Amino acid sequence: MKPSRKSEFETTVLPESGTAPAVERETDAHHEDDETLVARARRGDAKAFDVLVGRYKERLYATVYHMTSNREDANDLVQDAFIKAYRSLRGFKGNASFYTWIYRIAVNRTINFLKRRRQRQHFSLDDVDNNIQTDPDFVELMSHDTPRRQVGLNELQQCLNEALQKLSEPHRAVVIMHDIQGMTHADIAKAMRCTEGTVRSRLFYARRYLQALLSDYL
Amino acid sequence: MNCRKIQRLFDELAEGRLPEALAEQLRRHLTDCTDCRVAQQRAAHLRRLLALKRYEQPAPAYFSGFLDEFHSRLQAETASPASLWLRLKAQWRDFRMTPPVWTLRYGLVGAASVLLVAAIASWMIAYQTKPMVAERTATPVGQNVKVSDSPAGGSHWVAAQNGAPILASVARDTTTDATTHVVLVPAEARMKTSAPNYVLDHLVITPASYDGPRVDF
Numbered sequence: 321m322k323p324s325r326k327s328e329f330e331t332t333v334l335p336e337s338g339t340a341p342a343v344e345r346e347t348d349a350h351h352e353d354d355e356t357l358v359a360r361a362r363r364g365d366a367k368a369f370d371v372l373v374g375r376y377k378e379r380l381y382a383t384v385y386h387m388t389s390n391r392e393d394a395n396d397l398v399q400d401a402f403i404k405a406y407r408s409l410r411g412f413k414g415n416a417s418f419y420t421w422i423y424r425i426a427v428n429r430t431i432n433f434l435k436r437r438r439q440r441q442h443f444s445l446d447d448v449d450n451n452i453q454t455d456p457d458f459v460e461l462m463s464h465d466t467p468r469r470q471v472g473l474n475e476l477q478q479c480l481n482e483a484l485q486k487l488s489e490p491h492r493a494v495v496i497m498h499d500i501q502g503m504t505h506a507d508i509a510k511a512m513r514c515t516e517g518t519v520r521s522r523l524f525y526a527r528r529y530l531q532a533l534l535s536d537y538l
Numbered sequence: 539m540n541c542r543k544i545q546r547l548f549d550e551l552a553e554g555r556l557p558e559a560l561a562e563q564l565r566r567h568l569t570d571c572t573d574c575r576v577a578q579q580r581a582a583h584l585r586r587l588l589a590l591k592r593y594e595q596p597a598p599a600y601f602s603g604f605l606d607e608f609h610s611r612l613q614a615e616t617a618s619p620a621s622l623w624l625r626l627k628a629q630w631r632d633f634r635m636t637p638p639v640w641t642l643r644y645g646l647v648g649a650a651s652v653l654l655v656a657a658i659a660s661w662m663i664a665y666q667t668k669p670m671v672a673e674r675t676a677t678p679v680g681q682n683v684k685v686s687d688s689p690a691g692g693s694h695w696v697a698a699q700n701g702a703p704i705l706a707s708v709a710r711d712t713t714t715d716a717t718t719h720v721v722l723v724p725a726e727a728r729m730k731t732s733a734p735n736y737v738l739d740h741l742v743i744t745p746a747s748y749d750g751p752r753v754d755f
């Protein structure tokens with residue numbers, strides 16, 4: 321999940337003139353690693369930050385979307401996170417990778433947003449990709465002898481989102497990062513600024529609660 | 539290791555991130571413990587069910603205008619910067635998750651309540667108890683301490699042996715050979731001008747004798 325700090329595409333040959341033409345530089349920017357792009361963005365190169373936005377917007381959106389179950393809110397929050405990161409770029413020490421840093425900003429903003437929004441819950445869900453029909457887990461779920469085996473795709477999607485929204489924000493974040501995004505405990509701990517033990521504990525209790533809520537599908 | 543601890547290690551076991559000895563211990567436990575085995579199966583099912591949410595995706599063109607929107611919002615925010623207070627608040631929110639003060643709010647409110655009650659109680663006790671008069675005087679060793687009603691003067695009362703004042707502290711200055719007494723005298727004690735009468739003074743006590751008539755049984 322975490323991008324490599326040193327991109328395999330990074331070129332080591334510098335142009336003889338010392339500065340590459342603008343178009344060439346822009347193309348190369350897509351192959352540069354995060355550290356270089358951050359350094360360039362700090363010096364005022366807005367294009368370098370655009371590359372970082374393009375690199376991580378979808379992954380951040382996915383996490384925020386699963387936490388909010390609302391695509392408009394998710395889009396706003398990811399935009400906010402990038403704006404915040406851009407304005408705080410000078411304060412970025414580089415102790416963690418840029419992705420961990422921006423991820424932390426996005427998750428924190430989402431958690432705070434959800435705390436304020438608690439009274440108003442409105443789902444605005446993304447469409448489910450048709451490829452789900454061929455997913456072995458989905459096929460098994462549908463063929464499994466459960467009370468809800470005739471469940472429709474939309475109903476399943478609704479149930480999953482409702483169940484997740486019943487978790488507290490930190491528990492939901494951990495479940496999404498681990499079980500949906502596939503992040504490791506260590507990466508989650510870094511993003512949430514807590515210990516791996518806390519991550520394990522939150523996962524344990526969140527899953528226990530989800531198992532009760534989704535017992536018809538298990 | 540109990541079942542609860544073992545159930546928290548299912549992820550590591552599934553991902554092969556446990557030391558071999560511990561993994562072996564867990565596998566042995568799972569063969570013996572039906573509860574843990576069922577819990578493991580249910581956890582695996584749940585993970586696979588939740589993983590289906592990955593198929594919820596925005597339309598392909600959803601992010602086409604993302605960068606333009608980002609730039610326009612950034613420009614708008616730069617044009618009208620937020621106040622210092624709002625910026626500090628936002629900074630706090632972003633990088634500190636939730637303020638620790640907020641997470642400890644119940645504890646802090648409880649502690650503040652206890653302190654408030656203690657302060658009120660101590661004030662009430664101090665208000666209701668008899669006022670004490672304290673005076674610091676330096677007197678040569680062996681002399682009594684003079685206690686006055688007020689610093690301005692008025693009636694004086696010598697805290698002799700009869701008055702039985704409460705001696706709070708005594709400090710001796712070796713250079714002047716003087717002893718400093720801090721004397722606390724109850725208010726009603728100051729009203730007394732004569733030596734107190736003790737109840738036992740009025741009793742005629744005959745010493746008891748244990749040399750009684752001998753009784754033989």
